Amino acid sequence: MSFYAVFGHPIAHSRSPQIHRLFAQQEGRDLVYQAILAPLDDFPGAVRSFLAAGGVGANVTVPFKAQAFAMADQCTTRAQAAHAVNTLFWHEGTLLGDNTDGVGLIRDITQLQGMDLRGKRILLLGAGGAAQGVLTPLWAQHPKSLTVANRTLHNAKVLQDAFPSIDLRISTLGDLDDDYDVVINATSGSLQGIDLPVATSVLGRAEFVYDMMYAPQLTPFLQAARQAGCLKVADGLGMLVAQAAASYALWHGFEPDVAMVVDAVRANMEQA
Ligand code: NDP
Numbered sequence: 001m002s003f004y005a006v007f008g009h010p011i012a013h014s015r016s017p018q019i020h021r022l023f024a025q026q027e028g029r030d031l032v033y034q035a036i037l038a039p040l041d042d043f044p045g046a047v048r049s050f051l052a053a054g055g056v057g058a059n060v061t062v063p064f065k066a067q068a069f070a071m072a073d074q075c076t077t078r079a080q081a082a083h084a085v086n087t088l089f090w091h092e093g094t095l096l097g098d099n100t101d102g103v104g105l106i107r108d109i110t111q112l113q114g115m116d117l118r119g120k121r122i123l124l125l126g127a128g129g130a131a132q133g134v135l136t137p138l139w140a141q142h143p144k145s146l147t148v149a150n151r152t153l154h155n156a157k158v159l160q161d162a163f164p165s166i167d168l169r170i171s172t173l174g175d176l177d178d179d180y181d182v183v184i185n186a187t188s189g190s191l192q193g194i195d196l197p198v199a200t201s202v203l204g205r206a207e208f209v210y211d212m213m214y215a216p217q218l219t220p221f222l223q224a225a226r227q228a229g230c231l232k233v234a235d236g237l238g239m240l241v242a243q244a245a246a247s248y249a250l251w252h253g254f255e256p257d258v259a260m261v262v263d264a265v266r267a268n269m270e271q272a
Pocket of ligand 1: 062101125126128129131150152155186189190196212213214239240241
């Protein structure tokens, strides 16, 4: 029997074991997938022990994605573009690193939410790991413009410099006053329960507002967008399930039904 896992710190809250079990049920596969709390000072050691015990594939979450990138023997183009790894695959004696966060976001927005990003003015809030991982896939959708707004302008500038092939505009959160069609929150503001200093008119004029954070109820950011008049909002549960589905497809060669699992996990979240 081969083993799969998600590594993080903290990790108890992770929905990944449930999601991968639901995928395995769809396929009719026996699967062992565990959540592993890796020590902050020895992520590589935790991965090595896992592989020695028969581990084959692992998801990697906060705060280890950069370390997983450094540890992989070989990285896919999309992991190189993101400078981060969220999926490890022990394959024919090589530790392969992939990043499925970007493809997860794009699949959720374009397929599950039905939003075509081509020609759209996209505003991405945040310049941390999640923003970095989705910049290249967002740009590949051929938007009219792509702007990153961040609390600390310097960190947005670092992203701008790291992605010279993207015509990236940058701003602070409070200085935004242009119109945007699609606003994506990739800050950890919702996680902290704070209101971002983004003008409500920016949210109200958007066609679609998305929060990478997910919760049983609307996140504070999505509540603010609704109150400002935005008619279409979505949280990041679809992204989470779609990025997991891309990892599952890499490991097992089976494409799970993402929408069915989003519904099951959301129902479970609402009952809890
Ligand atoms: P990071 O810690 O790497 O980055 C955090 C970002 O949030 C930075 O841009 C930071 O700005 C900003 N920020 C933090 N606190 C505040 C605040 N009080 N006010 C305004 N901005 C703030 O986190 P990640 O990029 O890894 O994750 C960001 C979010 O994305 C999280 O909520 C995470 O749960 C979610 N996520 C969801 C996924 C999914 O599958 N749905 C996948 C990955 C992430 P500054 O530079 O100024 O510090």
